[in-house]
Every structure is written in structure tokens, then in C-alpha cells.
Amino acid sequence: MASSGKKKTTMAKLMRESRLRERRLDKQARKDARKLASEGHPGAPDEPLTDAPIESAPESAEQAPPVPAIQTVPDA
Secondary structure (H helix, E strand, C coil), rough: CCCCCCCCCCHHHHHHHHHHHHHHHHHHHHHHHHHHHHHCCCCCCCCCCCCCCCCCCCCCCCCCCCCCCCCCCCCC
């Protein structure tokens, strides 16, 4: 029986399938990581906070008032 020399699937389809497999693996890895994190820390949130605002230190009475960014010079 002779084999067909013609390709059965296109490169585009092969690439789509490989991207799909990668996405599924990534999703499973994230799922496993969340599961492990929740087992280790029962009160911790499921997702890590990545976009949390950075809080500045409270101002104390010892700090000097801020200096204005633009200073005018009188004409002489």
C-alpha cells in the first residue's frame, strides 16, 4: 500500500493546536499553584495582589513642607 506524500494538516492548524496545548498547560499550572497556595495558607486570597497601590509612609511633624517645583525669579 502506497503512502500519500500530501500533508494532511496545514501549518496554521498545527500552530493553533500547539498554542492551545500551551494555554491548557499554563492554565493547569496556575490552577495547581492556586490550590497549593490555598492549602498552605487557609486565610490567604486565591490570587496574589500584583496591581496593589504602594502606600506611602505617613507624614510626621518633623518633615519640612514640600518645596514648590516652579520658582519665579523677579526681573532685575
